[in-house]
Amino acid sequence: MNEKEYEEYMKKMFGENWKEEMKLRSKILQMMPPYVIENFKNQNMYKEKVKHVKEISNLILKNFLDIIKDVGKLLERKLLILDNKIPNNIKKNLEYWAEKNWIIVLSLRYREIQNLFFSKSKDIRKDNLYLMDEVKKNSKNEEINKKVFKSVFFKNNAFKSVLECYKSKNYYAGVMVLATMIDGALIKIQEKKENRRKIGKNVAKEINNKSDESWSLRYILDYSLIIWLEKFFENANDFSNKKLNRNMLLHGMYEKEITELEFFQLLNAVYVMAERLDDWREKIN
Numbered sequence: 001m002n003e004k005e006y007e008e009y010m011k012k013m014f015g016e017n018w019k020e021e022m023k024l025r026s027k028i029l030q031m032m033p034p035y036v037i038e039n040f041k042n043q044n045m046y047k048e049k050v051k052h053v054k055e056i057s058n059l060i061l062k063n064f065l066d067i068i069k070d071v072g073k074l075l076e077r078k079l080l081i082l083d084n085k086i087p088n089n090i091k092k093n094l095e096y097w098a099e100k101n102w103i104i105v106l107s108l109r110y111r112e113i114q115n116l117f118f119s120k121s122k123d124i125r126k127d128n129l130y131l132m133d134e135v136k137k138n139s140k141n142e143e144i145n146k147k148v149f150k151s152v153f154f155k156n157n158a159f160k161s162v163l164e165c166y167k168s169k170n171y172y173a174g175v176m177v178l179a180t181m182i183d184g185a186l187i188k189i190q191e192k193k194e195n196r197r198k199i200g201k202n203v204a205k206e207i208n209n210k211s212d213e214s215w216s217l218r219y220i221l222d223y224s225l226i227i228w229l230e231k232f233f234e235n236a237n238d239f240s241n242k243k244l245n246r247n248m249l250l251h252g253m254y255e256k257e258i259t260e261l262e263f264f265q266l267l268n269a270v271y272v273m274a275e276r277l278d279d280w281r282e283k284i285n
Contacts, residue, residue, distance in 0.1 A: 085213055086220065090118050094220070098228040100124065101244070101265040103272050104221055105134045106144075117224070128261055135264040138271055139166065148274045153185035162267065171263040178266040179249045182232070185273055189281040200233030200246065203284065210283045218279075225272050232269070 097103075097117055104117055121127045138144045148159050158181050165174030186203040198206060204226045211222060232245050244262055248254040 086223065090220075091223065093118055093120060094224050095227050096120050098224070098231050100128075101228075101262065102131060103228045103269055104224045105131055105138070105268055106221075106271060106275060107134055107138050107141075131268075132261055132264045135268045135271070139163070139264075139267060144271060148270060151185075151274045151277065153188045153277050154181050154270070154274065155184075159270075162270075166263065166267075169260070171260055172258040174263050175244075175258045175266055176249060178263075178270060179246050181270055182229075182266070182273065183246055183250070185277060186229070189277050189284060191285045201230040204229040204233070207280050207283055218276075221272065222276060222280075225269070225276060228269060 094104075094117060100121070102117075104113060108116070116127060116131070145159075145163070148154055149156055158177050161177050162174050162181070165171065165177065183200070187197055187199060190197045190203070207222070208226045211219060213219060231243075233247070234243070234245050235247070244254060244256070244258075
C-alpha cells in the first residue's frame with residue numbers, strides 16, 4: 001500500500017479529518033493500560049493495523065462492563081496480550097477504595113475507573129456522592145436488576161425486599177438483607193462435598209489464590225471485589241470493630257445509623273457479584 005492509497009483508505013475509515021482523529025485515538029491509547037494495547041509487531045499491513053487500533057480505541061468510550069465483554073472477544077481472536085501483572089500502586093489504590101467501602105462500579109467508563117479507582121480520592125465526599133449516584137442509576141436499570149433476579153445465588157424475594165427498602169428509605173433493613181445475600185451467595189457457589197463449605201473471606205481468599213493475576217479487566221474487577229469481601233468479613237474482635245461489616249451487622253452489634261451511602265455501597269457489591277459469581281463457581285469447585 002503506497003502513501004496515496006494509505007491516505008485514501010484512512011479517509012474512508014475515519015473521514016476527511018482522519019489525521020486529527022488518529023491524534024485523538026493515539027492519546028486515548030496512551031492513557032490505556034498495557035492489557036488493552038495490541039501487539040502490532042507481527043502485523044504486515046496498515047489496513048489490519050488501523051482496523052485493530054480503531055476497534056481497541058473504541059473501548060474507551062464504553063462502560064466497564066461492556067469493555068470486559070469486548071475484551072473477551074478480542075482475546076479469543078488473539079488481538080490482545082494479557083501477560084502483565086497489576087502494578088502494586090494500583091493494587092494499593094483498589095485496597096484504599098475497599099477501605100472506603102467501594103468496589104468498582106460496573107457502569108463507569110474506563111476513563112472514570114482510571115481517574116477514581118487507580119488513585120486515591122482528592123475529595124472523598126464528592127467522590128462518594130458521584131459513585132452513589134451511579135449505583136442509584138443502576139438500581140433503576142432493568143437489565144442490571146434482571147442479572148440479580150436471574151442469578152441462582154440470590155433469592156428473588158430478598159432482592160425485591162432490598163428494592164422496596166430503598167423506596168421506603170429503610171436503609172437499615174435493606175443493608176441487613178444485602179448482608180445476608182452476600183453471605184449466602186459465597187456459600188452457594190460451592191458444591192456440597194464431604195468437607196464443610198467455606199464462608200466469607202475464606203472464599204474470597206481461595207478465589208484469589210486460584211486466579212491468574214494479569215493486568216486484565218476481569219482480574220482488576222475480581223481483585224476489587226475480593227479485597228472488599230475480605231474487609232466486609234473481617235473479625236469483629238469481640239465486637240470492638242466499629243466498622244460496618246457482616247459480623248457487626250448480623251450479630252446486632254452495629255450501633256451507628258445506616259446511611260443511604262452504605263446502602264448503595266452494599267447494593268453495588270451485589271451487582272458486581274451477580275456479574276462475577278458464575279466464573280467464581282467454576283474456579284472454586
